[in-house]
Each structure stands twice: as structure tokens, then as C-alpha cells.
Amino acid sequence: MSSTLTASGLTLIRGDRCLFRDLSFAAVAGELLLLEGPNGSGKTSLLRAILGLIELEAGAIHWDGASARDRRQEFHANVAWLAHRVGLKADLTPVENLRFAAALGGWSTADLDAVLERLKLDKLKSLPLRLLSAGQQRRVALARLPLSGATLWILDEPFTNLDREGRELVLKMVAEHLAARGLCIMAAHHDIELAAPVQRVVLQ
Amino acid sequence: MSERETSLPDLLPGAYALVRRDLRVAWKRPGDVFNPLIFFAMVATLFPLATGPSPEQLAFSGPGVVWVAALLAMLLSLNGLFWSDFEDGSLEQLLVSPLPLPALALAKTIAHWLLSGLPLVIVSPAIAMTYRLPGAVIGVLMLTLMLGTLSLSLLGAIGAALTVGLPRGAALLSLVILPLAMPLLVFGARTVSFVAAGDSYAAGVYFLAAYAVLGLSLAPFATAAALRISNE
Numbered sequence: 111m112s113s114t115l116t117a118s119g120l121t122l123i124r125g126d127r128c129l130f131r132d133l134s135f136a137a138v139a140g141e142l143l144l145l146e147g148p149n150g151s152g153k154t155s156l157l158r159a160i161l162g163l164i165e166l167e168a169g170a171i172h173w174d175g176a177s178a179r180d181r182r183q184e185f186h187a188n189v190a191w192l193a194h195r196v197g198l199k200a201d202l203t204p205v206e207n208l209r210f211a212a213a214l215g216g217w218s219t220a221d222l223d224a225v226l227e228r229l230k231l232d233k234l235k236s237l238p239l240r241l242l243s244a245g246q247q248r249r250v251a252l253a254r255l256p257l258s259g260a261t262l263w264i265l266d267e268p269f270t271n272l273d274r275e276g277r278e279l280v281l282k283m284v285a286e287h288l289a290a291r292g293l294c295i296m297a298a299h300h301d302i303e304l305a306a307p308v309q310r311v312v313l314q
Numbered sequence: 315m316s317e318r319e320t321s322l323p324d325l326l327p328g329a330y331a332l333v334r335r336d337l338r339v340a341w342k343r344p345g346d347v348f349n350p351l352i353f354f355a356m357v358a359t360l361f362p363l364a365t366g367p368s369p370e371q372l373a374f375s376g377p378g379v380v381w382v383a384a385l386l387a388m389l390l391s392l393n394g395l396f397w398s399d400f401e402d403g404s405l406e407q408l409l410v411s412p413l414p415l416p417a418l419a420l421a422k423t424i425a426h427w428l429l430s431g432l433p434l435v436i437v438s439p440a441i442a443m444t445y446r447l448p449g450a451v452i453g454v455l456m457l458t459l460m461l462g463t464l465s466l467s468l469l470g471a472i473g474a475a476l477t478v479g480l481p482r483g484a485a486l487l488s489l490v491i492l493p494l495a496m497p498l499l500v501f502g503a504r505t506v507s508f509v510a511a512g513d514s515y516a517a518g519v520y521f522l523a524a525y526a527v528l529g530l531s532l533a534p535f536a537t538a539a540a541l542r543i544s545n546e
Contacts, residue, residue, distance in 0.1 A: 163546070164546050184322070191406070195403025196402065200402065201342040202338065210335045211407070214413065215411060215412065
């Protein structure tokens with residue numbers, strides 16, 4: 111069965127500023143939910159609120175009809191989160207980092223070599239991450255998405271530091287994920303050309 | 315609404331992988347492990363320089379000095395417990411992992427103790443010998459330090475989690491932790507002194523063990539809650 115994420119009446123106040131009020135949307139399988147808005151409009155905060163990392167002032171997130179807050183573990187088992195910071199250890203190699211992520215999330219590492227090759231990391235896989243460029247480090251972080259087998263991808267500015275080829279690869283991976291009845295919520299200010307349908311949520 | 319089968323990953327392999335990852339990172343930057351040890355030795359060497367090197371005085375002040383030095387060395391290492399994970403975003407990945415956060419917090423704490431508490435316990439006989447403490451006393455010193463550093467790791471993890479996002483959190487961390495660590499110092503150092511004077515040491519060791527057990531059962535939950543607050 112295909113999954114849905116529904117957000118209803120979200121209100122978030124940071125400091126004394128209201129980032130958004132009474133925001134509602136639904137992410138459905140096969141469709142990209144694209145968050146747009148200028149810098150500081152609360153895109154990252156919205157993504158982090160969906161993940162339960164920050165408390166909402168009001169509103170609720172439901173994953174397949176169940177509250178994502180009350181059933182945090184089940185929800186998180188279905189989510190892959192690509193944040194602005196890569197979330198990898200600089201002293202470990204890409205393979206060590208990804209094997210750790212797999213052990214933590216209970217994923218299979220059978221596809222590890224194939225994913226690394228696809229992201230053009232196969233020659234770098236035994237170097238410590240700190241010797242890799244920012245774009246290459248981001249590619250290692252991106253490798254977590256297909257490996258995790260998660261239904262919902264939440265991506266915060268996935269194109270940062272990537273070259274043209276890397277950006278196209280991200281779009282291709284997202285399109286394939288959506289075609290396989292996956293869900294994707296993405297914050298980006300680049301224009302996106304994607305074969306799959308795109309639903310836009312614009313933050314002021 | 316249909317019932318979904320969401321398989322959650324197993325807890326133990328995940329927590330074990332986290333301990334192993336931290337040990338592996340430490341293996342690649344050994345300075346983080348050695349710095350507190352060298353600090354421990356330096357502080358212990360400073361006291362005789364200030365108070366005079368007479369053998370009676372050394373044997374009298376030895377247990378207290380070793381304990382204070384160990385406490386300070388633990389404080390020095392605690393600051394880094396969650397800092398690097400916070401900075402590179404690994405902490406956020408732990409927060410959105412499907413495993414229960416207290417278990418992961420406990421895994422981080424155990425890795426911290428293995429990397430900073432245990433080395434102090436292992437090195438302490440060398441320091442104790444320079445203070446001319448007899449063998450039987452050194453045994454009890456190691457036992458009290460073992461329990462005491464474990465408690466300090468557990469207690470310190472709460473403070474480290476609370477202060478992880480703050481600029482200059484290190485000073486605040488010391489202020490938060492030191493008052494709570496005082497009972498450990500009192501019972502730890504006094505117990506060793508009792509043994510040196512030929513008294514029974516069971517009560518002190520029981521107290522330290524009770525503190526460690528209480529810490530093991532409660533601290534991971536407080537650490538997990540603190541991590542969620544710090545990452546807002």
C-alpha cells in the first residue's frame with residue numbers, strides 16, 4: 111500500500127517571529143513536495159518540525175493516519191533525513207560511515223558497492239572523509255538515501271556543493287524513488303525539472 | 315486504517331555499532347584520549363610541588379589528590395562527548411534514528427567511559443606509587459575510581475547534552491557537574507584514606523556502587539531529554 115504524510119494546521123514560532131501559521135499539506139506517493147521560499151522563510155525549520163526535532167506551536171503531522179509524534183520510532187524507521195550538515199565522521203572512510211549508518215538503521219549493506227559506484231565514490235571509499243571535497247562528502251551523505259530503503263525522503267537543499275552532474279544524479283535518484291511509490295519532501299531554491307509531478311508549498 | 319508492519323531495527327546491534335564507531339574515531343585521533351591522561355598526571359605532580367615532598371605528607375594527601383586530578387581530567391574530556399557529533403550533524407542523525415534515544419545516549423556514555431574513565435583507572439597505580447601509597451590501598455583506589463569515573467561519565471553526559479549547543483559551554487558544564495560530583499569525591503577519596511588508616515572501606519564502595527547503578531538506570535533518560543532540548 112502507498113503511504114501518505116499529512117500536515118494539518120502547522121504553526122511555528124521561533125523567538126518572537128511567526129514562521130508560518132495554519133499550514134496544511136499532504137505528501138503522497140509518487141509526487142515531490144517542494145518547499146520554496148526565500149532565505150529565512152522557515153524551510154529548514156518546517157522540515158525539522160516534520161521530523162519532530164523542533165516542537166510545533168500548533169498542528170499535527172500524521173504518517174499513514176497515525177500521529178508521527180506519538181509513534182516516533184515507527185515514523186523514523188520510514189524516514190531518511192538529508193540535512194545541511196552531512197552527519198558523517200570526518201575521520202572515518204565513506205564505507206565505515208555508511209556501514210555505521212546501516213547498523214544504526216538496520217539496513218542491508220548488500221547494495222553498498224553499487225550505490226558508491228553510482229555516486230562516483232568507488233575510488234574514494236577507503237579515504238578518510240576529511241580528505242574529500244565538500245561535494246564528495248555530500249555524495250556520501252546522499253548514498254544513505256537509497257541504502258536506507260526508507261519510504262519518505264526529507265531533503266534539505268540537496269544540491270548544495272554539488273556539480274551539474276551531481277545535481278542531475280540527485281534528480282534522477284528522486285525520480286526513481288518517486289516512481290517506486292516513494293515520498294519525497296525537498297527544500298530547494300533551485301529550479302527543479304523533474305519528470306514526476308511536483309506539488310509546491312511556498313513559505314513567505 | 316490498515317495495520318502496518320513496520321519492522322524496527324534491533325537495539326543491541328545499533329547501540330554496539332555506536333560504541334564501536336566512537337572507539338574507532340578515537341583510535342584515529344589518539345590525542346583526544348591521551349590529553350586527559352597527561353592532564354591527570356600533570357595535576358597530580360603539581361600538588362607535591364606546592365605542598366612539599368615529605369613522604370608522610372604525600373601518603374596523607376595522595377588519595378585526595380589522585381581523586382581530584384581524576385575528577386578534573388574527566389571534566390576535561392566530557393566537553394567533547396557530544397560536541398563533535400553535534401558539529402558534523404551526526405547527532406541529528408541519531409535523533410531521527412528509529413532506535414530509542416536513551417539507549418543511544420547510554421552507548422555514547424559507555425564509549426566515553428571506555429575512552430576516558432578506564433584509562434584513568436589503569437594509569438592511577440603509577441600516580442599512586444609516586445605518592446607512596448601501599449599496594450592494598452592502590453587496589454581500593456582503583457576500585458573506587460572505576461565506580462566513580464563511571465558515575466562521572468553518566469552524570470557528565472547529562473551536562474554535556476544540556477550544554478552541547480551553547481557557545482563556551484565548557485565552563486557552564488563544569489559549573490553544572492561539579493556540585494553533583496561532590497558526593498563522589500567525598501566518598502571516593504575518604505574511602506581510600508580509610509583503607510590507608512586500616513579501617514573498613516565497604517560502606518564507601520557500596521555508596522559509590524549505588525551511585526553508579528542509579529546513574530546507569532536514570533542518566534540515559536535525562537541525557538536523551540537534554541539532547542532533544544539542545545537540538546531544537
